[in-house]
Amino acid sequence: MKKRRKFVFVCTGSDCKSNGAKDFAGKIKHTIQSGAYRGKFKLVKTKCMDCCKSGPVAVVNNQLVKKAGLEQLLSELDREV
Numbered sequence: 001m002k003k004r005r006k007f008v009f010v011c012t013g014s015d016c017k018s019n020g021a022k023d024f025a026g027k028i029k030h031t032i033q034s035g036a037y038r039g040k041f042k043l044v045k046t047k048c049m050d051c052c053k054s055g056p057v058a059v060v061n062n063q064l065v066k067k068a069g070l071e072q073l074l075s076e077l078d079r080e081v
């Protein structure tokens with residue numbers, strides 16, 4: 001059976017947007033389109049996830065990544081690869 005892609009949710013609500021969510025989403029997109037992650041993840045932009053003070057936020061593998069923590073996000077992606 002073909003393995004399905006995993007989703008990476010990134011908030012693009014107004015508070016996260018003002019804290020750099022667009023840049024964060026761009027970094028995530030660039031990351032999941034390269035190297036070992038290529039073709040295994042899909043970026044989904046969402047509305048507010050109700051964690052505005054920790055923004056910009058993303059969810060991967062049921063884990064919330066706060067404050068644009070790209071290193072934490074990479075470790076979560078590594079668990080899924």
Ligand code: FES
Nearest residue numbers: 011013016049051
């Ligand atoms: S705007 Fe991103 S969590 Fe609320």
